[in-house]
Amino acid sequence: MFTAIFGSVEQGIIYAIMALGVYLTFRVLDFPDLTVDGSFVTGAATAATLIVLGYHPALATAAAIVAGFLAGCMTGILHTKAKINPLLSGILMMIALYSINLRIMGATTETAIGRPNVPLSNVDSLFTIFFGWWGNLGIDTAINNTLSSIGIENVPKTWGTFFIMIIVTFAIKIIFDRFLKTEVGLAIRATGDNDKMIRSFSANTDTLIILGLGISNALVALSGALIAQYTKFADVSMGIGMIVIGLASVIIGEAILGTKTIVRTTLAVIVGAIIYRIVIAIALRVEFLDTGDMKLITALIVVVALILPKFFEKRKERARKAKRRGERTVTSEQEAKHLA
Numbered sequence: 001m002f003t004a005i006f007g008s009v010e011q012g013i014i015y016a017i018m019a020l021g022v023y024l025t026f027r028v029l030d031f032p033d034l035t036v037d038g039s040f041v042t043g044a045a046t047a048a049t050l051i052v053l054g055y056h057p058a059l060a061t062a063a064a065i066v067a068g069f070l071a072g073c074m075t076g077i078l079h080t081k082a083k084i085n086p087l088l089s090g091i092l093m094m095i096a097l098y099s100i101n102l103r104i105m106g107a108t109t110e111t112a113i114g115r116p117n118v119p120l121s122n123v124d125s126l127f128t129i130f131f132g133w134w135g136n137l138g139i140d141t142a143i144n145n146t147l148s149s150i151g152i153e154n155v156p157k158t159w160g161t162f163f164i165m166i167i168v169t170f171a172i173k174i175i176f177d178r179f180l181k182t183e184v185g186l187a188i189r190a191t192g193d194n195d196k197m198i199r200s201f202s203a204n205t206d207t208l209i210i211l212g213l214g215i216s217n218a219l220v221a222l223s224g225a226l227i228a229q230y231t232k233f234a235d236v237s238m239g240i241g242m243i244v245i246g247l248a249s250v251i252i253g254e255a256i257l258g259t260k261t262i263v264r265t266t267l268a269v270i271v272g273a274i275i276y277r278i279v280i281a282i283a284l285r286v287e288f289l290d291t292g293d294m295k296l297i298t299a300l301i302v303v304v305a306l307i308l309p310k311f312f313e314k315r316k317e318r319a320r321k322a323k324r325r326g327e328r329t330v331t332s333e334q335e336a337k338h339l340a
Helices: 002-028 036-052 057-080 086-106 126-136 137-149 159-178 181-194 195-200 205-231 241-256 262-282 291-339
Strands: 115-120 233-235
Touching: 002 036, 002 057, 002 137, 002 159, 002 205, 002 262, 036 057, 036 086, 036 115, 036 205, 036 233, 057 086, 057 126, 057 205, 126 159, 126 205, 137 195, 159 181, 159 205, 159 262, 181 195, 181 205, 195 205, 205 233, 233 262, 241 291, 262 291
Parallel strands: none
Antiparallel strands: 115 233
8 A cells, every 4th residue: 555655646746747737727827728638648759759769868858848838839829819719729739639649659660650659668768867876876775774774664666756756846836936926927827817907008918828828738748758757658548637637636736725825826736636646546446446437536536626615615604604693692682781
């Protein structure tokens, strides 16, 4: 159980980057962007293909970010310039990316025809490079010995992934927080709140929407590239339902930590992504459930996360009303005694 939960936390931290991208479109821009299901695979396909072709994993990951950014910008252009409905723009781009992703992965073959998956079992990735550096410095052995000396045994060998991804994810969170507080970031937030108002200040809302969608899908593609290197393969179907996972992470995090500030909200998104993966791991250990039930479990998690906050808010409202009625009753009794 510990190993399964530990692995879920590792994956949750990587998926948190994708959830930050979903938060940017759905909460900040108020744009229902379904490009995510396609751009996640675009990031994975681009990184995996370039790594197999012999490029450095860091360069391949950077290329994946650029590919995701371009995909997001294209969705924004379809909406702002072609005047296509936001939801339909994302759907069209998601459908187009399916074929594009097949072509990208097909670049690893001599004929360059569409290919549904790319294995990375025999090539270096960012994680294998990190583990090599980690082992050469002797840090891995030293920490394992330290953990053993205090009675902590059977620590997964991939715990270094957890360490490096914590640093990467929180570095992205800090940059993301700072960006949303810049002039451009504030303009993007204002566009999501009231585009007519920000347009009255001579701001180009079309450019802001395109930029926001580009950044969002760049984060999604980065998450896809890291997941591909973590799981050692890229597959054309690995992005199915990714938008729901991202929304579940956002909703769960907001329900637990709240949304008072940007810093707190982005932290909530990261925590929500981790909790989501842990709940999935625990649920799949139930005897009558299997991997085919994952989408059903995800839907139920989202439903619960949406219902619980409203339920607790109603309870608080009833408690406040009861308190006010009690105060009025006490006041009335005091006034009656005073008159008597």
